Amino acid sequence: MPPIRYDVVDMSEAELEAEQQLYGGLADSVRALADASLRTTVPGAVVEEVTEEIEKLAARLAGDQIEDSFGVSLTTSGTVRAYGNTVVGLRNPVAPPLRIQRSGAGRAWAEFRLGALYEGPPGMVHGGVAALVLDQVLGEAAADGGSPGMTGTLTLRYVANTPLGACGAAAWIDRVEGVKTIVKGELRDGEGTTTVEAEGIFILPRWAREAMVEREERPPRFE
C-alpha cells in the first residue's frame, strides 16, 4: 500500500473561515436542490426547464476545476481540510455533513439529520448509510485517542429500524492492542434509542508507523 499524501496549505484562520462560508454555502444549496429534485411533484415541463438550468450551472462551475478528487490537506495552523469526505466533507453535497465532536480522550459523537436522501426501507435510514456514518465516527474516535488508522474490519448489528429524521452517533475506544485500536459505537434514533451497534478495528499502516518513528511524531488524522 503506497503512502497517502497530505498537502500542507498556507492559509490564515480568516482565509479558512471565508473559504468555508463560500463553499459551505454552495454545498448547502446543492443539498437543498438534491432533496427537492427527489421530492418534487411540479409539472414535467418545469422539471425539463430546471434540468437545463442545472446543466448550465454545472458547466459554469466545471469551467475551471481541480483534475481529480479534493483530497485531504492540512493548513499551516493544523486544520484538516477534508472537504470532499463523503460523511464530513463541507464541500461535498453527498455528505449530510456531520460535524463530529471529540473528547480528546478517544471519544467522538455527532447529532445530525438524515432526510429523504438517505432512505432504504420506506421512511427508514438505509442500513448502508448507518454503516457509512459509523465508519467515520468510529475512525474519529480512534484518531482522537491518539491511535489513528485505516479501517481493518467493521461489524454492524442492526437492532431496530432507524426512522429518517434526527439521529445521533457516538463511538469510543474499547481497547488498544499493538497497532490495532478496537472501537465501539452506536447509531441512535431521534428518541435516543440505539438502533445500530458497531465495532471496528482500526490499523495503522506500516508506512505511517515508519514515518512516525522517523519524524518522532504522530501521523495526521485519516478522515
Place this chain on the structure above:
Amino acid sequence: MPPIRYDVVDMSEAELEAEQQLYGGLADSVRALADASLRTTVPGAVVEEVTEEIEKLAARLAGDQIEDSFGVSLTTSGTVRAYGNTVVGLRNPVAPPLRIQRSGAGRAWAEFRLGALYEGPPGMVHGGVAALVLDQVLGEAAADGGSPGMTGTLTLRYVANTPLGACGAAAWIDRVEGVKTIVKGELRDGEGTTTVEAEGIFILPRWAREAMVEREERPPRFE
C-alpha cells in the same frame, strides 16, 4: 417493529419509462452539479452567483412536493420504484446510482464508478461508502434467492484501499438457516482486485413472515 407499507401504483410501462427519463435526467444533472461544486476553482464571485441561482431552482422544485421521503412503491406490472434509495435510487442524486443485476438464483452484481464525491482517504473510496454499496448488493442477492430480509448484521473486512474510479461489487447467498440468509460479497477496484470482503445476515421480519403465510406468497423486495 411495525409493518412497512408499499403503495401499489397503477402505471403502464410507457408511463414508467417516461417518468424514469424525466426524473433520471434531473437527478443526473444534480449529480454533475454536486461533483462540479466540490471540484470547482472558479472565482468566489461566480460561486456566490451560482449559489443564488441554485437556491432559486431548489425553491422552484420545492414549490410542489411530497411531504416526506419518496418511499418504495410497486407498479401494477411489478416494477419496484425505490427512487429515493441511497444506493440505487434513480431520483436520488446522492446515489451513484448502481444498476444491480441479478442471476435469479441468489447472486447480484454491479459495475459502477465512484468519483470525487465518494472520497475518504485522499484519492480512495471512503470505507463507509464501500459498506453502503455492499449492504445494498448483499441485500439484493438475498432477495434474488427468494429470501429477502432486513440487514441483521453486516461485517466488512478491508483488505486493500479502493482507488476512486471504476469499481465492481458482487454478492451471493452462502447459506440459508431458517429465517436467516447468510450472504457473502466483495468490492473490487478497477483492475478487478478484491479490496473489501463482506458477510451479511439478512432476517425476514415476523410481520413479513406472517403476511407471507396469510397471502401464500413471497413478500416484496426490500431495497
